[in-house]
Amino acid sequence: MSAVEEAFHGLRRMISSGRLGPGQRFPPEADLCAELGVSRSSLREAVRMLSALGAAESRHGSGVYVSALRPEDIIGSLALTVDLLPLSGLLDMYELRRVLESHAAAQAAARSTDDINDRLDALLDALEACDDIEESAQLDSEFHETIATASGNPTMVALLGVFRARSRSYQMFGMPDGRSIKRTSDQAHRSIAHAIRVHDPVAASSAAASHVAQTETWLRFYRPQPTGGSHSTIGDGSGGDVDDGNVDGGSSEASGAVGS
Amino acid sequence: MSAVEEAFHGLRRMISSGRLGPGQRFPPEADLCAELGVSRSSLREAVRMLSALGAAESRHGSGVYVSALRPEDIIGSLALTVDLLPLSGLLDMYELRRVLESHAAAQAAARSTDDINDRLDALLDALEACDDIEESAQLDSEFHETIATASGNPTMVALLGVFRARSRSYQMFGMPDGRSIKRTSDQAHRSIAHAIRVHDPVAASSAAASHVAQTETWLRFYRPQPTGGSHSTIGDGSGGDVDDGNVDGGSSEASGAVGS
DNA sequence: GAAACCTAAGTCGTCTGATGACTTTGTAGC
DNA sequence: GCTACAAAGTCATCAGACGACTTAGGTTTC
Missing domain, CATH: 1.10.10.10 (Winged helix-like DNA-binding domain superfamily/Winged helix DNA-binding domain)
Known part of the structure; x- marks a missing residue:
């Protein structure tokens, strides 16, 4: 050694x-x-x-x-390196994100308080009224973080935070159909928030899963332009149902905008 | 800077x-x-x-x-440090593990092949016939890894591998009720394997969730003796439904045995 | 001609010593 | 009591030297 x-x-x-x-x-x-x-x-x-x-x-x-x-401390250390993953790897991570985000939403629905519901609504009001790409990304992120926090598991908050940080490198709202994407995303957010407010874990869970899956689809087919440069896709031939053809990988430097 | x-x-x-x-x-x-x-x-x-x-x-x-x-490369870097977490933090991680393991089992059920089913059965035969604590832990780990691999997501394999590595520090099969615990664990494994064989994702999912939850309960209430020493529990007052009283944290040096 | 061997250049791994910057502690002065 | 200051303790950075390992290329040998 x-x-x-x-x-x-x-x-x-x-x-x-x-x-x-x-x-x-x-x-x-x-x-x-x-x-x-x-x-x-x-x-x-x-x-x-x-x-x-x-x-x-x-x-x-x-x-x-x-x-x-704390588990958050350890998991948070991933934040600086997930940025480096090519897009093909990111899609695998999205499957995990979908599962966890969905679970977090269910837990939040079971445990939500008035404070949390009001905060979620306020964030969505601001998000829907917001036109700035960067600010939208920030509000979007806060919305999801609030749900994760409400789920009561700090480790989950940290892990979802890492996934979210990675997504931010893609200019989703800045894509050709950006406005339409944002509208769809806004509606999905409302569905999730509503299910959480009425303490319906199953509805919250499926709404969250569907929202993340939608985002994943946008990512996969719209091929957003990464903002910092790009590097070649690595071939890991085991993506399950993931169609990892010649999707170009990219990475973040300038902070772009995100829809998630 | x-x-x-x-x-x-x-x-x-x-x-x-x-x-x-x-x-x-x-x-x-x-x-x-x-x-x-x-x-x-x-x-x-x-x-x-x-x-x-x-x-x-x-x-x-x-x-x-x-x-x-690859995402596995990045996530695998956690393996060396999750060992250091006190038990109170570990329980938060078990919630994530339960959700992911459950998802992986469902995916495996949808995609299982004869090869995979045979391998799972062979592992369980060996595990049930096995009396050695350390070897049992190894077989147990391989069983779960096979399922994760069958789910088709390498990132999931890596993350679940990290969680599993951490569990290994606890002498679960070596606890007072070790034999009884192992029998229960063996039965749960059979349930999971069967659901996967008959392509029943829902059954596989709930069997896996229940198995992990059971393990979590053993960990929480039986307070296994860590093998390498112990350090004081850190107080993170936000464990959700986790009863994080004065559970003692511990960590791995000698590789103990695991039931999971 | 092909394989094995050898040599030299390139590169990382480790150690040592010296200097600067920052924090903490204790003391002197007010 | 409080402030200001000095000194000790500690980490941060740099520079230089030497050893270990890998690689590439040429040489020898068959």
Whole structure:
């Protein structure tokens, strides 16, 4: 095992063994080097890995700390890399998103309060009145996040957040049929919100599933122009019912707009 | 922005802009340092981050390469850190697992072939005949992975694999009622496999959901002894219907056994 | 001519030392 | 008590050197 791997697993073990708990501070770099038997460079690379994965956090001048170790922290670490996936892979993710979003809507319907329902309605009012592409994307995202939060599972919020962040790179509302797409999307949102308000989990679930599936279809057939550039599609020949022909992959730099 | 972050985003942009595609090689370290304006140490830390997240791969003597950028690659990077989560967080993840496992079973039921059905039956025969805790865990895991694979979505396979890897740290079959638990688990597996064989997605879905929920209940109330040590539970006061009282968190070092 | 071997260049992996920046703590002064 | 300041502790970054590994190309051998 290389020096960096050695250090990485050593640090990891300090947490998994219970020696260090969430929020606690690691010993100083010098001590860690001595204990793990590696140089400072290698140790630092190992710490970077742990912090990229959301399990540790380095504070300049203070020390290296174990993160809070909430599932959200770990899952959130995906956010910076899902952006890099080509579109063909994104479609696989949409199947997961559809299932989870649907479940979240059902849970939200079972547990919704007046506060939540009012907030959802307010967001939809603003969204329908909104003409700006970027702002629409933001409101759309908040709508879905509110539902996820209402479902009561922070891990779900984080995972759906990651999926949503990825979608944002596509100019869905900016596509040729943008206005028509947005109208359809607005209606779907109303259906979901209504089902949640009347505590109908089954209706909420299917409305959400249908909404995500619709978005997926737009993505697949309209082939939106990515905003940051494009790279070649990778061939993973196992997409199930996913027609992964020569769909071009792309990725986000400028933040575009999204319909989801 | 710090030097390492600068470098990290620079590297990331090389991919997202389309300048480098999956499998392609980055310029040598020296060139990257010059282009990004950072020292070699900082650059290397940035590369480590990217590789920890599954987006790049460094090969000694050869160069740094962009990964295949399949969703599995990215999601698989979670495997090394979910082990660190305390039990309270794990229960949130089980809700996601239940939903996804259930969906995968339904998809598998719709698409199962003779090969798959035979393989599932063979695994269950072996599992029921098996007395060794560790081997049981392995067979159990293969059973679930086969179903996920049959569902046709590699991203799902990867995500469920991550969840499963985490479960393995708990000695479920080794608990006081281990034999009884394993019998119940075996029966549930048979139900799932049967529903898949007869192409009944609804039955497969509910059988799988029920199986995961059962496992979740065992985990929550039996409080298995973690094998590697334990750390204090973190309080996230938002577990939905999850009763996150003073359940002790733990983590894996020795590979224990699992029922799932 | 083909295969095996060898050599050299290119590249990453690791270590060491030095300097700067930031945080924290304790102390002195008011 | 509060502020200001100084000192110690800690991480951030850079630079240089050497070793290990891979790759490519040429050479030898059969």
